[in-house]
Amino acid sequence: MTTTSGSHSERSRERFGVISDGLPTQLPDIDPAETAEWLESLDAVLDSAGRPRARFLMLKLLERAxxxxVGVPALRSTDYINTIPPEREPWFPGDEHLERRIRAYIRWNAAIMVSRANRPEIGVGGHIASxxxxxxxxxxxxxxxxRGKDFPHDSAHRSGDQVFFQGHASPGIYARAFLEGRLTQDQLDGFRQESRAASLPSYPHPRLMPDFWEFPTVSMGLGPIAAIYQARFNRYLQHRGIKDTSESRVWCFLGDGExxxxxxxxAIGLAAREELDNLVFVVNCNLQRL
Structure with missing residues (x-):
């Protein structure tokens, strides 16, 4: 019995090829003419309507299958698209061209700051991609x-938002502050060199920069759990009538590897159980785990 079963299994593998997720990935073509018609139809759609339409039809066919x-391999990833349909997106409230230029300056300054910190006599480097x-x-x-700490402007109970910045993204936050005139070039040149008179810590460090950073977010994983409990505490203040935090939001920026x-x-279960709709996680999926 064992020999017969083994022979049958070997014949099945020879016929259907590799098995993935319990499904054969190579099947015999029992009607080559019909297969050719399907392929020609796909080519016609590509020629007449382009790749987006062809992709849409293929996804619809997989969904119907x-x-x-029918037994087709599952799609293992979702599209990187907005959850709001394009036709329902509101008009951008700012100046896209101007904001794009500002982003370019900040990106450049952040990259140069890290690059200079990696010069031979220093050699501490940093993260650029984050x-x-x-x-x-x-x-x-x-x-x-x-929202700043003076928000809402017409209220005696001003609290504003609280932002937990991703630790590895600190060069960009420093570069933005440099454009605003809050930091000097000497400080940027002292990135990750805390022993210097003019320096900047590697990551958000309220003890070293109490007027700049509000929360520490390193080691990795510290930011999200602290943000959850901060949002919960804000809700506690609101419910106890201690402080009006109804307009405050807690933002937490994270990396995909983090x-x-x-x-x-x-503590994500706590956020769900307490219905903390004053908490926003922003996960940067750059696929580099940084």
Missing amino acids: RQKA YASAASLYEVGFNHFF MDEPESLG
Whole structure:
């Protein structure tokens, strides 16, 4: 019995090829003419309507195949698209051209700051990709979402928003502050060289820069768990009538690699249970785990 079963299994593999997720990936073509017609149809769509239309039709076919239990491999990723349909997106409230130029300056300054910190006599370096890939997220936040500590302006209970910046993105935050005139070139040249008179710490460090950073977010995973409990505490202040935090938001910027840290999602159940709609996680999926 064992020999017969083994022979049958070998014949199946020879016929259907490699098995993936319980499904054969190589099937015999029992009707080459019909197959050619399907391929010609796809080529015709590509020629007449372009790749977006062809991709749409292929995705619809896969969706229908799964509905009919045909047995096709599942799509392992989703599109990087906005959840709002394009026709429902509101008009951009700012000057896109101007903001794009500002982002370019900040990206450049951040990259040069890290590069200079890696010169031979220093050799401490830093992270470039973390901010470079998230610059648009930060700038949209700074220009259109984040509220300062004097918000709301017509209220005696001003609290504003609280932002937990991703630790590895600190060069970009420093570069933005340089454009604003809050930091000097000497300070930027002292990035990650805390022993110098004019220097900047590697990561958000309220003890070394109490007038600049509000929360520490390194080691990795510290930011998200602290942000969750900060949002919960803000809700506590509101419910107890201690302070009006109804207009305050807690923002937490994270990297995709950081989400693997146990602390990153260790308290996410608390946020769901307490319905903390005053908390926003912004995850930078740059696919470099930075």
